[in-house]
Amino acid sequence: MNHVKLLVGLLALPLFTSAQQPDVSLQFKQPAASYLEALPLGNGRIGALIGGHPVKDRIVLNEISMWSGGVQDADNDTAYRILPRIQEKLLQGENKAAQQLLQQYFICKGEGSGHGRGANVPFGAYQVLGTLQLQWQDSISAWRNYRRVLSLEDAVATTTWERNGVTYKQEAWASIPANVIAIRLTASRKGKISLAASLERAENGTVHTEKGLITLRGQLPNGSQRGLRYASALRLRVRGGKQVITDKDIRIEDADECLLLFTAATDYNHTVYTQKGPDPVPVVDKILTAVAKKRYKALHKDQMRAHHELFNRNRFYLNAPLQTDTLSTPERLAHYYNGGSDAQLPVLYYNYGRYLLIGSSRPGSLPANLQGLWAPEYQTPWNGDYHININLQMNYWLAPITGLGDLAEPLHRYIKMLQTPGAKTAKAYYNAPGWVAHVICNPWGFTSPGEGAAWGSTLTGGAWLCEHVWEHFRYTRDTAFLRSYYPVMKGAAQFLRSILIKEPQHGWLVTAPSNSPEHAYIMPDGTRGNTAMGPAMDMQICRELFGACIAAADILQTDQAWKQEMEAVRRQLAPNQVGAAGDLNEWLQDWKDAEPQHRHVSHLYGLHPYDEITPWGTPELAKAAHETLRQRGDDGTGWSLAWKINFWARLGNGDHALVLLHQLLRPVDPVKPAGGGSYPNLFCAHPPFQIDGNFGGTSGIAEMLLQSHGDTAVIRMLPALPTHQDWQSGRIEGLRARGAFKVDMVWQRGSISTAAITSIKGETCRLLLPAGKKVKDRRGKILAEAAAEAQLVTFATAKGQTYSVE
Structure with a gap:
């Protein structure tokens, strides 16, 4: 089947018609x-x-x-003198004393974010x-x-x-x-x-x-x-x-x-x-x-x-019966949450996330903030700022995979801007090269720690942002972009390299001081704290960023000596560890969680958005991630529910991802909000409103339908399709895969019927080909086939050409 015939097949599938168009319309009766x-x-x-x-x-x-607000000098320029004392306390197991020093010296000057109410202080508010x-x-x-x-x-x-x-x-x-x-x-x-x-x-x-x-x-x-x-x-x-x-x-x-x-x-x-x-x-x-x-x-x-x-650029359809064409959007939410059938509501949510990104992110402007750009307040919640311990990053997870990668330009440019103030902050607190940004940022270049060490001293925010730079390259294979942003990645890596120390038990290199975002541990002696060495998320981010810099240096044929140094350092980083309860350790030691159902699941960063934990590559760690999610539970704030959808999709469990999507679509009363879910207009309820849940939920649905992560970026079609009958037949057009590919798919009875893979840059395609399927070029020549079982196939592609799976 050639591409033209495939498109005819796509168009031949039934479409639902109603005045409301339930997959692309919000409706109210009041x-x-x-x-x-x-x-x-x-x-x-x-x-x-x-x-x-x-x-x-x-x-x-x-x-x-x-x-x-405006530009300010919020760095404590002499804090670096205290760093050796803080690290010494951590090495001695005196975490409480280390945290007290951190709170005294490793916070910002002035009023910081105003404790989330910064409209009338220099930090400012949207x-x-x-x-x-x-x-x-x-x-x-x-x-x-x-x-x-x-x-x-x-x-x-x-x-x-x-x-x-x-x-x-x-x-x-x-x-x-x-x-x-x-x-x-x-x-x-x-x-x-x-x-x-x-x-x-x-x-x-x-x-x-x-x-x-x-x-x-x-x-x-x-x-x-x-x-x-x-x-x-x-x-x-x-x-x-x-x-x-x-x-x-x-x-x-x-x-x-x-x-x-x-x-x-x-x-x-x-x-x-x-x-x-x-x-x-x-x-x-x-x-x-x-x-x-x-x-x-x-x-x-x-x-x-x-x-x-x-x-x-990207459209998604499920071919399930329509039973809610007379209901308003709030009525549909209630109907769906209470067990009623509405196959088009998840599709609407997916389309809504893309719509909101189109409406709140434009090249040449600022990135979408905590509210996107929609806020009725003079004092927005948490200042409407750029939280970079997940929230800003989650805003842009959907961009590359759903064909909106160019709308991430404001984020990329913003990351580059943070280098200059971040270099000053790195020097002030760590006497380190490169640049750092902590938890809270604003349009004025605030990179200092927050006013509270328990949450504000997370030091991998800037490095996490660099993940978006590397992922943009992985999706586009744009070497000009990579060359422009390589110094940004290198600067963040230089900072992390400089603050690594050897922990005493194994001699692993770990970050110090740091924390696992907004969560606390309980040590064996009963000490409760946040400040620690080498939390799992930090080490995962180090491995990802160092690995990205190593690969980029090869691609750009530069910095070979530094690349070799990074390879040596990367091998010495503290690894992921499985705890006694079978879950992934959040901290360097197997300490108890202060809040077992905490909204952040930061130690699964290696599962998503990073891809060092996969069911096929690291089954033991994937099993530990599964147990971690079981222990954390299926409740949470809106954005937390959205992140968990992405986790379960990466584990290949579409049914559990759908459970979390159902939770994310729980109706939340605007007058008396309680718990995460969706407001009547589908804005995500933290509560209050935060748009990251909308964007993260859309990303999670995309991950259910297409994945291409891992070292070799193998394209996996329908890797986490739910077994629910509403999801068994459908189509999606215009998803993007790493390696610069566009993917269209049609599925019937839960399996791929036909697909088309368009090569944007002429890269080699690696595809998990479903059983009984063949890959053909535009002339009908068979390039690969799978017999009784799915096969991993590799084939060369030409730029601009489309390859059919039938």
């Missing part, structure tokens, strides 16, 4: 009572949350660089830009036939309702090319649109109104100083009726149609990461002047084209 019921729109720079109220509509507006208020003139008459739908496929939020015999329609979308949010209001009868529009911000903002234009401008605080400047504007294009201007709003009376065009900018400089960018006022004026020259249909067409190019 206006949003909170932002956790609102519909998110975004273009990676600006965003909105559409509440859709027919009387007083409050639309939350965001701009991704809207940060208070903040809401403001709100767009639409006050309809008729606030007395009741409305009916209300419907609010977000199309993920088209990135359009549509709200309709009836009042006094008139049907009203609100269409909203965020344009990537034009950098505007457009909201179009129409009615079924002429002259029926009467409302007041205003921009509002509770602090640090000034509103100005004039005919057809409302502006909101201001400057955010930087501790006791003035910080980032911002500007935003709303242009109204009205057909029919008249405008009445007040000092607070613009009132539209008896119009036929109203188009609202919003944009925003700040003076944040995305190149040098300071508030020294261009004045945002003329930037906003230029954007609105440009869109004023275009018709609505042309603007919308450009928006649709840009979104479709990204969203349609």
